[in-house]
Amino acid sequence: MPVFRTAFNGYAVKFSPFVETRLAVATAQNFGIIGNGRQHVLELTPNGIVEYCAFDTADGLYDCTWSESNENLVVSASGDGSVKIWDLARPPAANPIGSLEEHAREVYSIDWNAVRKDSFLSGSWDDTIRLWTIDRPQSMRVFREHTYCVYAAVWNPRHADVFASASGDCTARVWDVREPNSTIIIPAHDHEILSCDWNKYNDCMLVTGSVDKLIKVWDVRTYRTPVTVLQGHTYAIRRVKFSPHQESLIASCSYDMTMCMWDYKAPEDALLERYDHHTEFAVGMDMSVLVEGLLASTGWDETVYVWQFGMDPRAL
Amino acid sequence: MEMEKVRLRQNVLLNHLKPVTFPKASTDLVATVCAAGDSAAYERTGVFGDDVVIVAAYRTPICKAKRGGFKDTFPEDLLAPVLKAVIDKTGVSPNEVGDIVVGTVLAPGSQRASECRMAAFYAGFPETVPVRTVNRQCSSGLQAVADVVAAIKAGFYDIGIGAGLESMTVNPMAWEGSVNPRVETQKQAQDCLLPMGITSENVAERYGVSRQEQDKAAVESHRKAAAATAAGKFKDEIIPVETKLVDPKTGDEKPVTISVDDGFRPNASLSDLAKLRPVFKKDGSTTAGNSSQVSDGAGAVLLMKRSLAMQKGLPILGVFRSFVAVGVDPAVMGVGPAFAIPAAAKAAGLEVGDIDLFEINEAFASQYTYCSQKLELDPEKVNVNGGAMAIGHPLGATGARCVATLLHEMKRRGKDCRFGVISMCIGTGMGAAAVLERGDSADPLCNARPIKDNSLLSKDAK
Numbered sequence: 001m002p003v004f005r006t007a008f009n010g011y012a013v014k015f016s017p018f019v020e021t022r023l024a025v026a027t028a029q030n031f032g033i034i035g036n037g038r039q040h041v042l043e044l045t046p047n048g049i050v051e052y053c054a055f056d057t058a059d060g061l062y063d064c065t066w067s068e069s070n071e072n073l074v075v076s077a078s079g080d081g082s083v084k085i086w087d088l089a090r091p092p093a094a095n096p097i098g099s100l101e102e103h104a105r106e107v108y109s110i111d112w113n114a115v116r117k118d119s120f121l122s123g124s125w126d127d128t129i130r131l132w133t134i135d136r137p138q139s140m141r142v143f144r145e146h147t148y149c150v151y152a153a154v155w156n157p158r159h160a161d162v163f164a165s166a167s168g169d170c171t172a173r174v175w176d177v178r179e180p181n182s183t184i185i186i187p188a189h190d191h192e193i194l195s196c197d198w199n200k201y202n203d204c205m206l207v208t209g210s211v212d213k214l215i216k217v218w219d220v221r222t223y224r225t226p227v228t229v230l231q232g233h234t235y236a237i238r239r240v241k242f243s244p245h246q247e248s249l250i251a252s253c254s255y256d257m258t259m260c261m262w263d264y265k266a267p268e269d270a271l272l273e274r275y276d277h278h279t280e281f282a283v284g285m286d287m288s289v290l291v292e293g294l295l296a297s298t299g300w301d302e303t304v305y306v307w308q309f310g311m312d313p314r315a316l
Numbered sequence: 317m318e319m320e321k322v323r324l325r326q327n328v329l330l331n332h333l334k335p336v337t338f339p340k341a342s343t344d345l346v347a348t349v350c351a352a353g354d355s356a357a358y359e360r361t362g363v364f365g366d367d368v369v370i371v372a373a374y375r376t377p378i379c380k381a382k383r384g385g386f387k388d389t390f391p392e393d394l395l396a397p398v399l400k401a402v403i404d405k406t407g408v409s410p411n412e413v414g415d416i417v418v419g420t421v422l423a424p425g426s427q428r429a430s431e432c433r434m435a436a437f438y439a440g441f442p443e444t445v446p447v448r449t450v451n452r453q454c455s456s457g458l459q460a461v462a463d464v465v466a467a468i469k470a471g472f473y474d475i476g477i478g479a480g481l482e483s484m485t486v487n488p489m490a491w492e493g494s495v496n497p498r499v500e501t502q503k504q505a506q507d508c509l510l511p512m513g514i515t516s517e518n519v520a521e522r523y524g525v526s527r528q529e530q531d532k533a534a535v536e537s538h539r540k541a542a543a544a545t546a547a548g549k550f551k552d553e554i555i556p557v558e559t560k561l562v563d564p565k566t567g568d569e570k571p572v573t574i575s576v577d578d579g580f581r582p583n584a585s586l587s588d589l590a591k592l593r594p595v596f597k598k599d600g601s602t603t604a605g606n607s608s609q610v611s612d613g614a615g616a617v618l619l620m621k622r623s624l625a626m627q628k629g630l631p632i633l634g635v636f637r638s639f640v641a642v643g644v645d646p647a648v649m650g651v652g653p654a655f656a657i658p659a660a661a662k663a664a665g666l667e668v669g670d671i672d673l674f675e676i677n678e679a680f681a682s683q684y685t686y687c688s689q690k691l692e693l694d695p696e697k698v699n700v701n702g703g704a705m706a707i708g709h710p711l712g713a714t715g716a717r718c719v720a721t722l723l724h725e726m727k728r729r730g731k732d733c734r735f736g737v738i739s740m741c742i743g744t745g746m747g748a749a750a751v752l753e754r755g756d757s758a759d760p761l762c763n764a765r766p767i768k769d770n771s772l773l774s775k776d777a778k
Contacts, residue, residue, distance in 0.1 A: 033329075034322045079325070106325070125328065149328060168328075191336055212336045236332040255333065 003303055003314075004049035008038050010298030012063040012284035017114075018071035020290035021045070022052065025304050026076055028060025037061035039076045041088060044306060055086050055095050063110045067134070068117040075120060077107035083122050083132065100132060102139055109152045115160040123153035129165055131177060143175055145182050151194045158203035166196035172208050174220055186223045188216055195239045201247035207264075209237030215252055217264045228264050232271050238282065244289045251295065253282035259297050261309065277305055277313040365623030368465045369755060370634040372402040373720035374555045375615035378577045378708040381484035385574035386612035388562040391423065391483040392435035394713075398616035399439035401555040402477060406618060406630055410440055414473020416447045417463050419456025419480040420712035422487035425449065432481065452641065454677065454740050455748035456480060457715025461617050462639035462750060474624055479616040480716030488610070507646035508744040513596030513607065515743075516680035519650040520601045523686045527601035530681035531589040534606040534705045537678055541702025542582035549701055549728070550577070553720040579609045580706035606681035611708025615716030632755030634723040637735070638663035639750040641742075650683020652747020653739040654690045660737060660749035671697070671751070672733040673726055675718040677740035678703035687741075701725060714740060719752070726754055 008027035016022035021044040029035030037057040042049050059080035067073035072088040085098035100122075109123035119133045119140070127146045130139040148168035156162035161177045170189055173182040189210035199205035205227070206218045215230040215237055235255035243249035248265040249272075259282050261273040280300035288294035293309035307313040376394050379385035386394060395418065403410050418432045433447045452459045457480025464476035491509070499506040510518075519525065544550060556575035562568070584605075594600035595607075625632055640660040644652050653676050661668050674697055678684040684705075688698055701721060704714065718738040726733045731754065739749035 031329075033325050034318070168331075192332065194332065211332050211334075 002044065002048040003305055004040075004042055004051075006038070006040060006298070006302045006304060008036070008060070009280070009300040009302055010284055010304060011061060013296045013298045013304060014064055014066055014286050015288040015290070015294070015296060016066050016071065017068055017289055018066075020288065020294075023286070023296055023304075023306070024064045024066060024074050025298055026061035026064040026284070027298075027302075028062065028079065030060075031300055032060040032062060032079060035060060037076075037078060039064060039074065039084070039086060040304075041074065042304065049304065049306060053088060053092065055084075055092065057084060062106065062108050065110045065112045065120060068112050068114050069134075073134070075110050075112065077110040077122060079106045081105055081107060081124065081126070083107055083110065085134070098137065100137060100139070102130060103128065105149075109150065109154075111152075111154050111163075113155045113160065114157060115155070121153040121155065121163055123150035123165060125149040127167075129153045129163075129175075141177060143182070145173065146171070148192070151192070152196050154197055156198050156203060157200045164196050164198060164206055166193040166208055168192040170210075172196050172206065172218070174206070184220050184223055186218060186220070188218065188226070189214065192236075194237060197241045197250075199242045199247065200244050205242075207240045207242060207250055209240035209252055209254075211236040213237065213254075215240055215250065215262065217250070228270070230262050230264060230270050232260060232262075232274075233258070239285055241285065241287060243287050245287075245292045251285055251287055253285045253297060253299075255281045257282055257299070259285055259295075273309070275307075275313050278303065365621060365626075366469070367622040368468050368619055368636050369622045369625050369632045370617055370619055370636060370719065370723060370752070371408075371625050371630040371632060372406045372618040373553065373615070373633060373716075373723050374398050374401045374405070375553055375713070375717040375720045376557050376613050377554055377574050378579060378611045378613040378710060378713075378717065379574060380579050380708065381488070381610040381612055381710075384578045384612065385561070385572065386483065386557070386559065387485050388569075389483070389485075389557070389559040389612065390431075391428070391481055391486055391614075392431045392438065393559060394483060394557065394612060394614040395432060395435035395479060395481045395616075396438035397555050397557050398614050399436060399441070399477065399479065402616050402618040403440065408475065408618065408628070408630075411442045411444055413441065413445050413475050413477055415464065415467065416441070416445060416477045416479060417460040418447065418449050418712070419451070419458070419460035419478075419715055420449050420482060421451055421453055421456050422482065422484065422489060422711060425451070428481075435481075451712075452746070452748065453743045454679065454709070454711050455641065455715055455742050455746070456712040457615060457717065458639070458719070458738055458740065458748055458750055459641070459715065461619070461636070461716060461719055464617075464619050465636045465639070468619060468621060475618070475620045477616055477618055478716060478719075479614065480710075480713035481614040482710035482712040482714075483612045484610045484710060485612050504646055504745070510647060511596060512649070512679065512743055513602050515647060515649045516602040516607065516682045517594075517597045517600045519648045519680070519686055520682035522648055523651075523682075523690075525601070525682045525685050527590075528586075529685050530601055530606040531586055531603075533678070533681040533685050534589055535584050535586055537681075537699065537703045537706040538580050538582070538584035539702075540700060541577065541580035541706035544701035545576055545580065546582075549725070550721075552727075553724045577707050579611060579708040580702060584706075602680055602682060606705060608677070608679050608704035608709035609707075611710040613708065613710040613713045613717060615713050615718075615720055617716055617719050633727065634719075634736075634755050635753040637751040637753050639748070641746060641748045644745050644747060646745030648683075649743055649745045650680055650741045651686065651690075652741035652745075653677075653683075653687040653749060654747070656747035656749035657687075657691060657737055657739050660739070660751050664735075664751040666735060666751065668693075671735045671737045673700065673722060673729070673736040674698040675722045675736070675738045676703070677709065677714055677718070678705045679709060679741050681705060683741055687739075715748075722752060726752075731756070 083100040103124040104126040216226040278299040461478030592603035
């Protein structure tokens with residue numbers, strides 16, 4: 001299975017929703033503490049992973065997302081508080097085609113609306129989440145309720161106006177863009193929540209991953225107690241994601257350098273796979289929508305792996 | 317500016333790596349008192365100063381009425397020795413006793429109460445110690461002990477004596493005066509008049525206890541009583557009584573000291589018992605051999621709170637845990653223990669399976685056998701030193717004498733034998749049972765001793 005070596009430390013990887021062999025990787029120099037950033041677009045070929053193109057930035061990049069309406073648009077979240085928009089069809093000199101600069105601090109999360117396809121969210125360490133559309137340079141809405149860094153803001157795959165956010169204030173919130181305030185506040189963990197994601201087959205189910213090494217699955221209708229708690233990681237959970245193909249499959253990657261696959265409905269044998277191919281923090285991962293079972297992960301060890309579920313990422 | 321940003325980013329990331337401590341109490345789990353009705357008492361290891369404990373329990377020998385060792389003994393001369401014994405053997409001062417309660421059945425009430433008062437005087441109690449009697453037929457002796465326990469717990473007094481007395485030589489079972497014709501209007505009232513033997517036949521018939529089973533139980537009772545007497549097991553609990561025997565022909569009085577039960581037959585065999593004819597019903601199964609004997613005897617139990625016993629330095633023979641009286645159909649009064657024993661166990665927070673030793677009064681082999689089988693009791697744990705068929709059943713005394721027999725046997729058996737039950741059926745359709753515990757089952761909490769000198773403390777402590 002192919003490996004790609006990035007120049008900087010990897011932070012996020014996202015499969016293209018249009019081209020099944022294409023993925024975007026956001027990277028930052030010096031582990032994202034100080035220095036530049038680079039947005040890669042990679043291509044899977046029979047000869048391995050090759051770079052399709054790359055864009056350099058002044059500050060590190062922490063997340064990236066593909067447009068759902070235009071196969072050439074990539075959006076990156078930058079440490080200097082800006083949101084960069086890239087067009088792969090244009091030459092590198094013309095890029096970025098847009099830089100949205102409203103956040104006061106690092107933008108840590110960026111997510112494109114898969115239902116309405118015209119808007120995207122950015123979550124920032126300035127405690128706010130901003131709603132943007134591709135045609136406007138100003139944000140449409142600011143969601144200001146969290147009391148600490150917002151680490152993730154994720155659209156609901158079914159409902160065009162609903163999204164969830166995960167924050168260092170130990171709450172996960174569910175929002176509706178039509179409402180002024182958050183709809184549901186879930187005190188999901190006793191420690192910072194670094195990631196959340198919606199179930200692609202059950203629009204009321206949410207998964208959160210936290211510094212307390214636990215992954216909790218929630219039904220937002222009964223948010224007092226989690227549906228299940230998945231234990232197994234030995235360091236903070238950096239990212240959690242529900243599978244686009246299987247209802248109960250969850251992928252998680254963690255500072256313990258592993259990526260794990262879980263079946264949250266299995267009571268005893270929830271942990272299905274553990275991939276320990278990274279030699280530094282495993283920070284970014286994605287599951288392809290177009291190819292069932294295709295996984296990608298990136299980490300601070302400057303590598304990007306793409307492999308099939310059930311196989312060893314390091315195998316050739 | 318740049319370094320500030322670097323520092324902040326570092327801090328955020330480092331906070332993700334801080335070790336995580338989980339809050340102690342999860343809100344998902346709540347600790348509550350366990351409502352299980354099972355043997356919670358079994359796990360009890362603490363002792364409580366307000367437990368009512370038995371510090372002494374003694375009995376006279378039990379002798380056959382009209383023909384045995386006490387045939388010429390006045391009832392109060394049976395009670396006085398045991399009352400004196402509980403005082404002498406413990407060193408408790410008689411004027412500390414708050415009340416003496418005597419279970420006694422057949423004698424006229426006021427007269428027997430006066431006799432008991434006299435017995436207290438004979439035993440050396442001062443006039444300041446009151447006396448009363450109690451009558452719940454065959455359970456009177458046990459009821460007397462239970463009443464003293466209740467009064468001590470209620471704070472009426474600190475030290476009490478529960479006793480039992482019956483001389484069936486002086487007071488045979490009889491009905492004085494006429495019978496109210498009203499009894500014919502209600503079966504249960506009428507059944508209260510049934511002779512006890514008829515109720516035994518009813519039990520044998522209704523629950524299918526055969527003549528042979530009954531005779532076997534009687535043989536066992538005699539065998540065990542004989543073995544216990546021969547082994548000297550009753551020596552700890554029997555108080556010898558100095559009395560007289562009068563020759564019925566010549567009228568000569570002979571002073572005697574009665575110190576053993578005289579009711580049991582060491583050589584009783586199944587064939588001997590099979591020869592006896594049914595006494596109460598034609599073609600019945602209850603004979604004189606498989607019924608309890610008519611007897612004379614007395615027993616006394618000294619009770620106080622544990623804290624007081626420890627203060628006085630008295631060894632604790634047993635702890636009174638629970639008492640229950642239940643009502644059953646008068647026509648089959650013998651089934652009383654089958655209901656009373658589970659109720660008493662439950663009241664003590666135990667199950668019948670937790671009880672290590674039983675004293676079930678053998679009023680009749682039919683009811684005794686039925687109750688043992690119904691409760692699925694281990695025969696090795698029931699009436700191990702014989703029962704009323706061999707030893708005798710002086711009605712009011714039985715309950716109190718069973719306390720002595722049970723506790724002394726539990727003491728011999730060791731710490732393994734922790735809980736015991738005394739139970740009997742009661743004429744007119746009742747049953748009573750009490751749970752007692754070994755005195756030394758639970759360790760006193762405190763092993764602190766008073767310090768004699770301060771040499772181990774620093775100078776500042778002085």
